[in-house]
Amino acid sequence: MLDKIGIAKRIAKEVKDGYYVNLGIGIPTLVANYVRNDIAVEFQSENGVLGMGPFPFEGEQDADIINAGKQTITTLPGASFFDSAMSFSMIRGKHVDLTILGAMEVAQNGDIANWKIPGKMVKGMGGAMDLVASAENIIVAMMHTNKAGESKLLKKCTLPLTGVGCVKKIVTNLAVIEVTEKGFKLLERAPGVSVEFIKKATQGHLIINGNIPEMTLE
Amino acid sequence: MLDKIGIAKRIAKEVKDGYYVNLGIGIPTLVANYVRNDIAVEFQSENGVLGMGPFPFEGEQDADIINAGKQTITTLPGASFFDSAMSFSMIRGKHVDLTILGAMEVAQNGDIANWKIPGKMVKGMGGAMDLVASAENIIVAMMHTNKAGESKLLKKCTLPLTGVGCVKKIVTNLAVIEVTEKGFKLLERAPGVSVEFIKKATQGHLIINGNIPEMTLE
Amino acid sequence: MISKKVANVQEALKGVTNNMTLMLGGFGLSGIPENAIAQLVKLNVKNLTCISNNAGVDDFGLGLLLQQKQIKKMISSYVGENDEFERQMLSGELEVELIPQGTLAERCRAAQSGFPAIYTPAGYGTEVAKGKETREFDGKMYVLEHAFKADFAFVKAWKGDEAGNLIFKGTARNFNPNMCGAAKITVAEVEELVPLGALNPNQIHIPGIFVQRIFQGNVYEKRIEQLTVRQKN
């Protein structure tokens, strides 16, 4: 079973040379730390920066340079700042190659819910609705089940949707899953996790074809 | 009767303190030379400059700094350059206070034609269609009649239109005319020009109320 | 040069009254018009509709107006990390219209640029699209979203001049440029009001034509919401 860092490490392997990547808040933010450093990747943050670098050294933070999680950041050579309209031109115009974000629920048809629990909690969609409506390549990073132990991979979402039929891949603490026309296709198991275990933790239709390999993180 | 410079001088009096002004090619360009210099006015050119100044001194021209007439220009302190989309944001968004442009024909309902004579001549509309579709305050600068001596102030335009019901005022070599719901209202005569003469040169409905003053240029 | 300079924040906010719709720049606490917000608190104008990506935090930014119950309605994309915002929203004290962030930016730009409405794919198939016109182009579905209408836009820039030209810094730029000229009156506050001619005309983010009033802010706290640093080895 993976922890959050494990999920981030596994997703980092999906990041290819030449990709512009938008990382959501939470686990996705961690992905940047584990991307191979022999490939060229640029991170975009929807609040208006391309070419993000690591966190600043203590004392060197600048309130005017943050990411979409409102964390202080630095930029790398070749970075640029821009306004919100241009930022979403990048996103809506499909110039960003990969979007990685968290979710409360994902349905087997690719629907995603991640912004609101009616009557209980409202985070807001932020840029997520724009991202999922336009991105060609969306990976969801999340725990396989919620705190109550219920599956987050569902036949149908029960929470208000963020986007419809858009998720392509899901990486959880238990598995790597592809969203296909026929449902959740199990691609890889987390180290030490059985297919049976994943099956039980998945409410939606899980497709198991042949032998499912254990994932490697490095 | 006015010459082109006279028309420009008369129109210059319409330019008020605090106005952002877009000047079309031809006579309108000349207007800048005659605006009172005790008022604050900024000239916008739709190719992407605000705060235009006079022509450059010989040898100081820069191919990268031109106006919409493709003439080399200079800029004044406080000027800015921007792209075409932003330029038309200024125009379409009604941030430009006054538009002065030439015309081949103006109709008594405010229609204007100035970009094409079918089968004979095509200049193109350039930014004129955007300007007339959005400007609150449009003054047409033109000769009262064409080279064949025919009136350019018509009941109805015969040439392909640039915009509908948009012209507010016309300054010609003969007169200053306001476009009202009832037709062309004669406001002023050019020096030495009689009301009768203007009437004959105007094909559209000309409204003459009381005594029509001779215009002053300074 | 047409001067947009006003003496201070009091003059800059002249005409702001109850029941108005205001746009406020900023993302989180970054690039917010701190001085205008402080003055809105002082004026204690009520029943405001505020268009702003966030509502600050409990005790800073628009959170200050929420505390004083000056806001009737928020139009935002994100509530997270502001407990008072979430509480007022869930209890129904505050009307909230949550919209996608890109839609928020573009509805500002539409107002600035004279577009009545835009078609965006964001929110299609979700409750955001409820009651809105949708339409297919090239096999993809879009939602029709209308330009905002606002009385005042309050933006914060890094540097500005008397002509109203603005330059923003880093990610404090965010929604600020898109809100300029998107309301009847745009009020820009700047960290530094520089002499005319000091800004390079090639590097101006927002030309002065989009700004009606400009002033130098008294003080900028520029609070950091999530301080994240690494240690030097």
Added chain:
Amino acid sequence: MISKKVANVQEALKGVTNNMTLMLGGFGLSGIPENAIAQLVKLNVKNLTCISNNAGVDDFGLGLLLQQKQIKKMISSYVGENDEFERQMLSGELEVELIPQGTLAERCRAAQSGFPAIYTPAGYGTEVAKGKETREFDGKMYVLEHAFKADFAFVKAWKGDEAGNLIFKGTARNFNPNMCGAAKITVAEVEELVPLGALNPNQIHIPGIFVQRIFQGNVYEKRIEQLTVRQKN
């Protein structure tokens, strides 16, 4: 950093073939991609559809492609001052779609920004609106105009870096930024390709994400169309 640098204009134009739709920046002769145009002449690709505000003059800019009859169709806002353009158009040799300048700019930006179409008041009631959908918003009429679809966009900037970041100069900026990312492949040529990190991230007009290939142009003639000067007293 994702490198967009290509060795020369030959490599930059790889993949350009007959029958393609091209976007070309520039206003008059200012800010035109001189090196890309020269290479298009050399390649002698035919049947092109060119989206560009003007078509240069008889013997420079896109006029060179008109002379060689490489262009099937021009989508422009202005013909004036180019006799060969007007001649080919009036004789019917050349298909021409004349559209308002602001519409041209915004149809580029729509393509760049993922908007399928826009509503603009420009051209309403004129032959430009013929056959197009029109619609009323708040008592004013608008025309629905669609985003362009193009194979290549050729733009010219002043300075650029290997990451594809661009800075334009003066009014040579014009349509160039709006065309970046508006075609399948955007090729930027720059007067000066500067080292990575030499451009201030705060002053970049077009981030490299909108650019697929960048190269330093060999030579820029930068011809002036209307030299207007005043005498020193």
